[in-house]
Amino acid sequence: MVAGIYVGLEGPSMASARMAILNCVADKVEFSAKYGIEIHEEEWPVKNLPKVFLADNGEMKGVTAENIIQQFGIEIQTAGSYRADGKGIVERHFRTMHDYMKPEMPGFVLPDFRQRGGHDYRLDGKLNLKEFTALIIESTIEHNKKLITNYTFDIKLAESGVLETPVELWKWGIKNRSGNFKAVPEDQLKAALLKHKKVSASRRGLRLFKDLYYTLPLAMAEGWFISSQGKKYIRLDIAYDPRDLSEVYVKYKGKYHSAVPTPSSDKFKYFLEDCVFYDKLKQRQAKGYKSVEFDNMVKAQESLKRVISEASKEADVQIIDPKSPKRAKNIRDNREIEKTVQRQKEKSPLKESEPAEVISIDRQETTNSKKAVAERLRKLRNKKFNRDD
Template structure:
């Protein structure tokens, strides 16, 4: 049985649920947190007792998750993120002081120090610890429950009475803060505080009063006199406004300079002293382009280029803990799959590629304490969810320091040199000479077959590869541990740190997906020109509301490799719903985002091209119409003039005569081209002729005679 951080141990008899917070080096003991108790005190447990209890079916071990663990950062409001970050900055040093924070006597002194530094009561910190531990030790534990609080949507009036705690002493400064006061605060901060003179906030407050809240003294015009106390903001009010509106990054740059900020004050998501070294203390991730050309799975005569391979490797044991083979990247899409695979069940993963293995051959389904990247994908916004949702510290190697990722770089060299170089279609630099054989034409493997080969290589490497270059510790040498990744992995779990953590596979996949905003419209949930729907949207009449009112935006996560489904986040309970393509948008099922965008651009280009020919045809149509109109106007010239009244009064008669004439013309054409005896409309024409006036009968006879003569 594997007991690691974030596993939940359930007492079968009592139902008591305890969350594992920390495991000591050597796995002799650890601390867990009773989720059913209100004592807010971690409890020490002996590993041997728990193992024996599990063997006798007294304990059940299961993964642990909470709503905030599975929530993307874009789901939270700016106000919620500010609150979370403020609390985290205050308590981070305490919660990372492991294992002292779990010891009652040491915990008291740790919290006392934090309380003194932040001017709060130590007792208030215990509630924060409780939230942090119950949440699975992640930063998102401190997202406030604004949805559960009253007053939503209600404005607070600030014109009659000073808001906040009333002063204990009369005559002290303090007033109702207005927009004018806030402008004064901002002007003073900009003028005095945001400069490299590094004036203190207290001195800035004094300059604020000097500039905006004084008048000349009547007794001595050369001196200034403060306004009445009730008309002057207090330092506490000024301090509070500054803490709410400050831009820490801009402030540090203005006060220290750009270079000093980058050197001493820039954000560092990682932490060098990340704890005791061991499996899971740090994983490394990187990508390389495979030195082999592949063919298409659908038409093996088509070459599709070289694959992109991602590996995730444990820095302690050199164990490959995650991998992916694809055609994207190097990009976040490839890194996303490798990170998701890092926490996946490898038996199931290998089975997808028709490879049967045992759990013991690849026992890696954990997330690390820290993840070292290469200033590419790990610096993107998408990586923030790894920090906030899963509590992984992101460490980026600085420029020109590839040596910090030497472990994974060596692994790529091993794979490309010893395995890929022997495959058909592999890159051979010496064959690029003029007249030489083109090695690309030798390609025979598709991407699925190549992935099978890489999995086989990883299994060999993890279980059998002896690393002569590996520097063993004294303890390893004493225990005669072989420098094989899987043996180092098991030895490290038994004797070193408890840095490995376990999370549900679905949670990790959601954490690595990119997040974006989609729009609810009357036609569906629109994202990148594609429309989706969900059971919740239909149940709550989203589309009817959007059609009758106006559209609105929602937060989603999506997999750019397959846009069949997207995942929409619920602001209230921080859960998510699966959104599927609408039937009329089914042509996009199974397609990646790049394919969809390409097709949309192609259709737009075609539309623009057709628009040109359509416009040209419309121009010609207008010209032909103008020609006919001009001809008609010329035909009307030189005719006898009639008065307006005469022309208007004869419209009805003229229309009747024109209709009769048209009937006669049409009837004559039919008589000339058809068989009158067989014409089914003869009796109608005879009836019409009887109703003709004498004049029309004469015109008809003359017309018939003319046609006979011709």
Template sequence: MTTTQALVNSFLPKSDYCKEFGVDIHDSEWPCSHIPKELVCDNGELIGLKAQKALTPMTRLSFTPPYRPDCKGVVEKRFDILNKELIHDFLGTTRGGSVVRGSRDPRKDAIYTLREVTTEIIKAILEHNRSIFDDLAFSSPLLIENDLPPTPINYWKVHVAKHKHDLQAALPDEVIARLLPPAKVSMTRSGIHFNGLYYSCREIEDRNFASVARASGQWRLEARIDENTTNHIYVRLDKNHGFTLCYLLPRSRMFSGKSMSESDFMQDWLASKKEQSPISVASIDDHKYRQKMALDAKKRNRNSTSMSFPQKINNIRQHRTDELRATTNMLEDSKWNGETIAIQESKTVVSKVVSLPAGRKRRIKGEPS
């Protein structure tokens, strides 16, 4: 996951994100959907004019010195909590240490997919937020004054309610427009097309865009792509409005629940299979024969006697029967009465009749044995 994608998940409500991984929650169960006053960054992806241009209107960036993880100890402690409570229990983890020579490679024991690991991390965070910690009871008097259990989620909610914070509410359109990677999509007769996938939404159906594209041709639209999932994209349907959430259509259901990188892999695999299947000699011969047959038919039509269209379609059934007699092994004694074809039934000669053994009599409920 890129830094910008992680920031989008941090700034926006978590219910939609969790739903993508099969975890249904209310926004109140994970109420962190705000933009902080300041982002403390290391010397990584957020260094550069592009990152500052995207984030500066929303928050302030500050950078720590190199090789000083203690300057962002809060972040490091969050990783430590997840490692101890969940990640180090997975098969295939190195448990934070180096592999000793001669010992079994932990990668041989790895069995979980990225989606499964993400789902378990979400559940571990929700469980952590509901857990009681004694230290929280003595870190702020608000929990005691409001008679709330000392859990992280209660600590967060009571301080937000009492305005003991420097957070600001995130505007979804601004976050999506600034942080998610941009892309160009096409409005087609089959829906919004992006990278081989098709999307639609209620507004597109109400405004009948598919019919417009069928009659007038497709057109390009601006979009933002969530790289975590193929289930939806954000499309600006009108230049004067924000982005609209569009969902994957059933015709692209094979890609449902995948990430965009998985979708790209499947598209590349399909392209490679097409390249490995060149045009065969048989297909070339079939094409040449089809062209020759078309030329012969046109020449025969020009040389034939002129016949009007009503004459061509007159008595079509009789013409069909004559053509069948000329080109197939149609029985000569078949009689055509205009509606049905009566075929003389052939007599079957039975040389020997073999009697099958009688089966066991089926008992009916209620009858005596």
């Protein structure tokens, strides 16, 4: 019985194994409908995980496999290196699928592909990934209904009169043998199959990588991003898919919660490859820019010294007694005068605008007030420049 499939461009890796495992617990009716194929649930009734996984030596090793073992109690077994006979049933099914599709499949690569003068079968390809997946689904349904001629004899099975096809044997085994299957929530399985990393909360959010922080409603409600005296920032486990970092899953009190990047995070770093490339690019740019940055700093220092030198020479000419305490008097009044002069210089009225007529309630009072202000300014200026008039 084919419990799950995955068709994609990923090579043999945990990423492709993850997609196949997720398909084991997926609703096959909905899955097939995505590719334009209508089936009934009894044609492909698998929605569970097994008790034991048998995989290649490299794909199911590491932290991800340990998460499956710890959370769901599933045993992981690996075949020996370069020993295809360790999982002969699977390898034989691949060959059966090739034989099934070869006669009609445009672009199917034959053994003479690399021979001199041989035909380049790749140029005959017509199907896209979605169409090819639909063919695999059709092949899987056909396989699950195919009669097994050399199935191991079982007296109870023989007495039941069950047709020995993979799908009927599956149904009979679930009913009479209970089977060693596990019902697992799909979202929890998704998180368990992802990569995991311990991260700490901060004022900016949960930091997964440099310049990439995450937030979620639960964090705001629990106050994870607030630090107070005697209180340390919380440290949590994050599950993420390196191929797409636009969403991660935070494990808190045994459950996974979806988190998204904060508004200040670098949106161009939603993929792990981009993160690595972007960080290396910034390092190279910073290294190459050091000489330019040093030259700019030297030029700025020289300009600063020149301005100060010129200003000091001019001040020495104008100021007779630099240390005289009289220079500190009337600082506030002098500031107001300079502010008025500066405002006049910075004034920039619109060229095409016409001055609006201002009507005062008491024209005489307004006129007198203006004259008083002007007279005070005139006196302050005269006092500053030691003039009598």
